[in-house]
Amino acid sequence: MQQTRNAAGLYRPEFERDSCGFGLIAQMDNRPSHWLVQTSIDALARLTHRGAIAADGKSGDGCGLLMRKPDAFLRQAAAGAGIKLGEHYGVGMVFLNRDPAMAEAARAELQAELERQGLAVAGWRAVPVNPDACGEESRESLPDIVQIFVNSPAGMLPEVFERHLFVARRRASQRIQARDPVYYAPSLSSRLISYKGLVMPANLPVFYPDLGDERLESSICLFHQRFSTNTLPQWRLAQPFRYLAHNGEINTIGGNRNWAEARSYTFSSRLLPDMAEIRPLVNMTGSDSSSLDNMLEVLVMGGMDLFRAMRLLIPPAWQNVEHMDPDLRAFYEYNSMHLEPWDGPAGIVLTDGRYAGCVLDRNGLRPARYVITEDRHITIASEIGVYDYAPEQVVAKGRMKPGEMLAVDVETGRLLTPADIDNDLKSRHPYRHWLRGNVQRLRSLYREEPEGELLAPDSLDTYQKLFGVTFEERDQVLRVLAEAGQEAVGSMGDDTPFAVLSARPRSVYDYFRQQFAQVTNPPIDPLREAVVMSLETCLGAECNLFEENPSYAPRLTANSPVLTEGRYRALLANPDGRYPHRIVDLNYPVDEGLQVAIERICAEAVAAAREGVVLLVLSDCPIAQDRLPIHALLATGAVHHRLVRDGLRCDINLVVHTATARDPHHIAALLGYGATLVHPYLAYDLLRDLLRSGEIVNRDYPTLVENYRKGISKGLYKIISKMGISTINSYRGAQLFEIVGLGDEVVDLCFKDTTSRIQGAGFGDLEADQAELARRAWKRRLPIEPGGLLKYMHGGEYHAYNPDVVQTLQQAVASGDYADYRTFAQLVNERPVATLRDLLRLKPATQPIPLDEVESIETILPRFDSAGMSLGALSPEAHETLAEAMNRLGGRSNSGEGGEDPARYGTVKMSKIKQVASGRFGVTPAYLVNAEVLQIKVAQGAKPGEGGQLPGDKVDATIARLRFSRPGVALISPPPHHDIYSIEDLAQLIFDLKQVNPQALVSVKLVAEAGVGTIAAGVAKAYADLITISGYDGGTGASPLTSVKYAGSPWELGLSETHQTLRRNNLRDKVRLQTDGGLKTGLDVVKAAILGAESFGFGTGPMVALGCKYLRICHLNNCATGVATQNKVLRLNHYRGTADKVANYFKFIAREVRELMASLGVRRFEELIGRTELLESLPGATDKHRGLDLAPILSDAGLAADRPRFCLEPRNVPFDRGELAERMVRDCLPAITAKAGGEFSYALKNIHRSIGARLSGEIARRHGDLGMESAPIKLRLTGTAGQSFGVWNAGGLHLYLEGDANDYVGKGMAGGKLVIHPPANSRFDGHRTPIIGNTCLYGATGGTLYAAGTAGERFAVRNSGVLAVVEGVGDHGCEYMTGGVVVVLGETGVNFGAGMTGGFAFVLDEHNAFVDRYNHELIDIHRIATENMEPQRNYLLALIEDYVAETGSVWGQAILDDFRYYASRTWLVKPKAAELESLLETLREAA
Amino acid sequence: MSKAKPLLFVDVPRQDPNKKPARERVVEFGEIYGQFNPQSAATQAGRCLHCGNPYCEWKCPVHNYIPNWLQLIAEGNLFEAAEMSHRTNSLPEVCGRVCPQDRLCEGDCTLNDGFGAVTIGAVEKYITDEALKAGWRPDLSAVTPTGKRVAIVGAGPAGLGCADILARNGVKPVVFDRYSQIGGLLTFGIPPFKLEKEVIQTRREIMEGMGVEFRLGVEIGRDLAFQQLLDQYDAVFLGMGTYTFMKGGFPGEGLSGVHDALPYLISNVNRLLGLERDPHEFVDMQNQRVVVLGGGDTAMDCNRTAIRQGAASVTCAYRRDEANMPGSRREVANAKEEGVRFLWNRQPIEIVGDERVEGVKVCATRLGAADARGRRTPEVVPGSEEIIPADRVIIAFGFQPSPAPWFADFGIAVDDRGRVRATPVSARKFQTANPKVFAGGDMVRGSDLVVTAIFEGREAAEGILDYLEV
């Protein structure tokens, strides 16, 4: 075992994530005021719920202001400090080390650099601060805060002055920070100044008395409140930064940073001639937001204006948006080749002192609302209502839409709308004209897919053997891709050893675990939101970003990074002579050695680049018996990093021509490490061979090629989308993987900067594996291997759930005999090394104790939960048996994401854990109150970053009813919770759940991944009570095969990292930690406890106890054991599971745990938790095992032993006590109890969140979801409602709001009524004004929503029963809707009706734009003006009449007044599968 | 993942190939099972669930890739199926015919629990039979000869399996057998109604086409000294089976009319194959009341052979109950159909008669408690003696190893039961105490199955290849 560099455990600083509330206030006519500053601070305080509070209860994660320079105040302050300011001056905010020597050195250095730039330092001012405003933790890290004043030389232009300040600051920082980590300059500018700190928003002006000084006036102020996933905060990471404040996360930050480094050599600007002096252009450490700020600053300082710079970094979706302006598209297309997007959720407010603006990411994953008041103040913020304005003062309200940019120019008083900005950008140059004739599509360069030269069968066999192709892969991966045009689906988890643990040669790709988005950023739904995604790939040498001219236009484009033979040949034919190529042979002489060979090909690549080669082809074909291939991934990564390091990467496109890549994961890995294009030539040869052998029939080769490529494309979309990335260009080089099992020598040469925490195989091991394959490959007589990776095969890879294990377990639970269990346990506990924990051994105690001194089985059993397994995946019988068994044992069963039949509530068959997943199936108030634990399923081990999947064959009438969906229609849940796009969104959902069921504990289920510990810290700060860390190997009912195989990491890493990180952050005592994934025996439990778990989830194990024989056909609805099927014959005649069998299993485990505790000398289970000294690592059986270093897993992270190691708090109570909600309950409870109804009135502010949830919970607990409908409680409300207005609304609760509301209105509502209308004295145009926010009606199952205004993005996503009327919606309206009626009396955004399988909608389309807006895949649209549509028209008329009566909508009345006209402009939208006649029935029933 | 309809196994029951009616079967010695046609083979193969854990493959001693070739057959890909089938089994057409599938692959098939197991054996037979008819042959064109030669003693399934692997790896196998035809017990022990001898003849042609050389009618140790094999060959494999038949150990076994199972069966095969040297060697059960003692497959073969010879009656007595018989349930069922009468829980005490057998005295038994291995031992019921009238008695209690006297001369070690020591997990699989000598099959395991003999022969061949550094 080797020692890593990090003896401090598994945590890494770069794992930190953050998100937040943000905003800006600007006086459009540049009239500064202290009111504006004060109001910004107040607004920050109104966004406290979007920030986080440290364990000390007072330190914030950071908040701050960035304002246009308050000239008058600063001059007075300078004078007070004896500083003489010139006509033009700059001011800097500087954090200095509290150590005087360090501080003095930093001052000197900064001053020297300024003087070197020809600038005069006028003086320093100590900023008044009040440390009492800090919490304990932020006091510890509090720097010495000073301001530096710099005078501008006479005659120097302001922009030049700014640039000199910039260069001086950058150079000084590089020098100072090398020895002084505290030093930081938040701002240094003649236009802007920053005040920020690790305090609560309310304490910001207390900490900085300047901010409370009425003389401090500004006309632009940005503000930001941070929620970090780590409570070891740094002052420098508080926002805003120097140009922007960012809410969200740049998923592609690794790639963006590396590409920025690579481009720093091509960057050239007259204005910044010495780029070298300020390299690296962006910080390589610290937060993604700070890097984005760096990049923006570099672009602006280099001469690019704010708007173009921002649009290049955060572009809208343009590749697949059909209706986009051609000139605007040309602008984006022209620039896309020269800079890849910084991709991820982003809400950004920015200012350069003159312009103040806001930008949203292409998919609208962050909220931003604005209001313009009569006094010409514009306020843009995460929420509406962040300060109190009178309704009659409002001139306009709006929201930022996906991909939009809005700005105000305070020097001209002009509001720059998105259209204004777009028109300006697209008109700067004739981009479309430039591109014309200069953009060639690769496909157009050849006519037909060439048959090519078919490899002779025995030669093909050699390739297959050399590159590890098996019969299994041919049949179950490649054949499916080629026949079906998509990946094969499988069942259950990956029960094979990790690549490094395997005793067999495994693909290098198997050492790479795909990263995925959970909590702090959302995955994207590639099925329903493909409109924002693109695989389009561009070829040619990159050019200088700072110059735009037609000579930079020529390029080759392809619609996917996967080449076919035809495209490959066309490419190498060097069209136009612009793309000279060089082929680098990856096969090296055996005696050269792998590492030397890699270094040699890197040198060859550099030489080629210097010679002007544009296409560098890395090829492992042809093969030779006296050579070994360098694995394409090793070569790609090494060459990419070398070219970046040598400043040549942007001159080269990397084309990888390889036999190693065959499935989407392989190709994604190559792209992730820098490949531009991949030609998986062996895959195509195999398709031909499948035709030759007759394994594929009735297809021709070109069709197979296209299907295969389509299947790979779908797989690539899935892989990038699980990390929340929209474009392959952003994914390229982003290295979004964790390496598990490669030694540092390999990582350092080939995969620099990739997380790799436990070492493993070195070059020698990889070479030996390849040599072993080669030995077999060149023996012509040997056939290709049969396989055994996906399913058990004798002589193939070890499987943890092999037939012996399954049979012995089933025997034991049937007999109830512990001796039989011991046989099973021995097979598991003494197996060949298959998991990391198999390399960890319990240290024998010096003093074992008698068994009767160990705590009882009865006290251990409640630590066991059955893991979430949905009803749907499981048969009702299996689902109920599990619940009954767990309830009898004192543990808890988990409903999984399929809902639960209310008939089970209150019985022994009820699941005590109710799961809330992205599909929100069955989630109603009654469901939520019938739970002890509410589990938010963020991710699942078998497919993290993706949604749950239930094939249509398994959706029978019962399942459809319980899930509020359609029988026979496949259910693929959205990858993200649409109400969790960020950590503070999760905090909101947790708050929502605690409101509806205050007695319940809230659990969050995550999957092990590098950085899951910091995510868990954020989850704990979001007030979760329990956290589950699932391993990659957990089971599932249905999942794409590469999702099972390649995403997620072992729970040994995730659990240990989480335990370490929670302890570091003083959060461990607040949450209960659980782990699941492959747990089978008491030894597994004890090891997991030692690594930090106090609770344990079992999925597959108890299923096997019920009779599952691990057939892996759960997805086919034909499980012969009746466990995972909805087929009645199989369930009734062949299901043999009993609660006794499951109970036997868990009792056996508990008994084994007791025995192990006795052997360890441990009396109570708590004495095990987190005690890593009880484990020691073993050398293992292979050289690869011996290369592993498990010390980081066993590390105590340098923390004192007396820090809590397990949960001590009964629950994690939110900072926000919800006083108004409690008051509502006190007022209404008698009426609820008596089922009497009534009317109550309250005033709301944006801080009042989840209004109605608390009441709904009380209603549901007593009367079910709808039992109160006959005697409704009406609340008359005024003002601005905070997030989640009407969440989980129960029948009988009617909420009337005069005002507006933020996000998630009516989320999960089951009944009742929500009516929202603008104040009576409103001056704005209601039907063009947002009245509710994003993701309203998410997962709602019933009730009515009338909102007299427009809604934001994803309105009615997963709606299955609500009747809704609004006057406009944003993008993705009615996404994945399965029931209900939605009436949109105005414009929709794009992608309306994506994945809509039930219900229907009416859309008023005045300007005939809807045809370009809706998603054509599953819905069709009908005019309703024709005669045969009278029932539909009548229904709509009556509905609008009721709507107008309830809301007083002016627009609604106008429609009624001229209904014939508006009806003629209205579409009826319905699922293609639905009949118009059946809709009529629904209409009649609804009316 | 299954390509066929997922619920086919529910909609379509298990359907074996047509079995000849007992009325027809009892008057001839031909195989009783018909053959699938391509459609029925495809349909039955399509019932397979393609289990994540293929229990069939796990239980099969040669670990056939069963779901894979079932899928190929379900899709009509016969030659690929034949190729796949031979990856793991040297004699698939034989195993398909003689394996006790009901306690091996089919017994453990997931569908055997309430649905009717997949007809694995019948499909396995179908694959090779039909592929060979259609012209498929093993393709050794890619094999480079190594110049090495290995002597194989015994042309039974163990020896044939070994020869197959050696040939496929460029090593010349020379197979010696004292019989005039290959197959060992396949030819001379197993009756033709289970395994027609043309099947073995075809396999001989195939293997000769693969370069296997047979030297028949040569008994090592009598016609040819073992030392010569050691001298002339690079390695030697022993697959000589077990031939010392077990006696009952009760009075009367020496009476006239009492026969041992194997000589009886062999005499019948010799008669049928025209290999009989003297008509007196033939044992005829026509019109005789026959009692067979034993419960294994050998006993079944004797039962059913006697039936076909026209015995007046055939009674099989076994000391345990039906559930605990070691033989294949399917064989018992076939025997019942053909008229065999079974007496369970009967233990023979004495064969009674005066010079010639007149009956068998048995007493009743009951099963006692299960031992550590789960096997229940019969206990005698006092006062339950009875005599079963009989003209002929066949002793079918199984076989023990008959180690050659010259083993010791060459350092080939045996255990206390006469089995040659050659372990599957040694550095070189199935190597004996003499490093140049390898062994497998019944002589290593004790009396067992064709498929286990094949497996050990193939594994031993791998050991030999390692030994020869091929």
Ligand SMILES: Cc1cc2nc3c(=O)[nH]c(=O)nc-3n(C[C@H](O)[C@H](O)[C@H](O)COP(=O)(O)O)c2cc1C
């Ligand atoms: C049939 C089946 C269905 C599952 N359904 C869900 C689900 O609905 N929600 C969820 O979070 N996890 C689900 N899982 C994953 C389990 O909750 C759990 O994480 C995993 O099974 C634990 O690993 P194990 O199967 O190795 O014990 C499912 C697992 C199986 C086997």
Ligand code: SF4
């Ligand atoms: S060899 Fe025997 S056990 Fe194996 S599959 Fe064939 S019939 Fe079944």
Ligand code: SF4
């Ligand atoms: S056990 Fe039966 S159903 Fe399963 S793979 Fe084998 S033959 Fe098919």
Ligand code: F3S
């Ligand atoms: S793996 Fe699935 S198909 Fe049935 S036997 Fe087990 S539930």
